Amino acid sequence: MKDGRDHWWHELIPGQPDQADCVSTSAEDLLMILYTSGTTGRPKGTAHTHCGFPVKAAQDMAFGTDVHPGDVIYWMTDMGWMMGPWLVFGSTLLGATCFIYDGAPDYPGADRLWAMVARHRINVLGISPTLVRVLITYGDELVKAHDTSSIRFFASTSEPWNPDPWMWLFNVVGEGKRPIINYSGGTEISGGIVMGNPLLPLKPTAFSGPCPGIDADVVDEAGNPVRNKVGELVIRSPWIGMTRGFWKDKQRYLDSYWSRFKDVWVHGDWAAVDEDGLWYILGRSDDTIKVAGKRIGPTEIESVLVDHPKVVEAAAIGVPHEIKGSQVMCFCVLKPGTEPAEELRNRLKENIAIEMGKPLKPKDIKFVSDLPKTRNGKVMRRIIRSAYLGEKMGDSSGLLNPEAVEEIKRAI
Secondary structure, three states, X not given: OOOOOOOOXXXXXXXXXXXXXXXOOOOOOEEEEEEOOOOOOOOOEEEEEOOHHHHHHHHHHHHHHOOOOOOEEEEOOOOOOOHHHHHHHHHXXXXXXXXXXXXXXXXXXXXXXXXXXHHHOOOEEEEOHHHHHHHHOOOOHXXXXXXXXXXXXXXXXXXXXXXXXXXXXXXXXXXXOOOEEEEEEEOOOOEEEEEOOOOOOOOOOOEOEEXXXXXXXXXXXXXXXXXXXXXEEEEOOOOOOOOOOEOOOHHHHHHHHOOOXXXXXXXXXXXEEOOOOOEEEEEEHHHOEEEOOEEEOHHHHHHHHHOOOOEEEEEEEEEEEOOOEEEEEEEEEEOOOOOOOHHHHHHHHHHHHHHHOHHHOOOEEEEEOOOOEEOOOOEOHHHHHHHHHOOOOOOOOOEOOHHHHHHHHHHO
């Protein structure tokens, strides 16, 4: 224990009994306050009810990942992120077993995750794109050394996929036959807005459609529905699991989600629906880069970068430019053992120019050992941009690795 930081519960709350009686509650009684990750600002305390959050969790788990009594589901999470309570409530209501592990996924060996899958016969494995990109660097043999045949489905949330890591998980770990159930929503939602499922068609990195009970849509700047085009992700009707507001901050709740269009929830994500009706999440609308009048999500640029075999992770931000309004600036984490080189930097710039167009060719690419992230693996692009521009970073309480910010400052 660290003096001044860690405290024993019995000393903070003396005289508590060892046992407590069950208490009857109504559906609308407050169950818990969950804080958002803070990727776009100060974390928000979302209030959830006894009926809303557990039922939404069980509903998504059942219809999205086909969890039944007797199944074992493991999501790489902890109780400080909404997927922790989601895992416990959903599996308990469905009569399944939730597997919980408190430790690093690559300790004491880089095969720790696959060893746990084999030993505990895990059926549904929830994993993030960030972790997959790291596990790829250890090679395929560590996966093949373990029996992962118990896995029926993979599931993924926390951030948009890039195609190459998605294909690695599907082909190498999933042997080309286990679906990856993509899942995206938020702490405020109690689960997902869009999700894959075992019955409908899937494409790499895509979602089959809105979760049951979610009246989702993609709209343009005027609030009109759009297809085959990037727009704002919105919800048009209430749903079970909907937060009852922010703890002691009603106005911020109204400003965050209800101020754009009348009686429409604006989630803050860029999304698209293709010609086959499949959905895509393209990153936070707050992170949008606008170059010479063209709006683009950072994920599209980052996907080009991580397609290169020597790049593990990437982050793209927009920085001011006198003529174009903004220009692209990128930060890359290289595969272990790869030395930063000007030739590699130029190759990556050219790849973006070829794939995205010359106006989006980055001003520069900086090589760093890590990117600033939240505890659940989301890259904090607003922090990167503030560090680059020398601006105040605002609330950074959700930041897992502040040393990454200092490295970015030194790189600049």
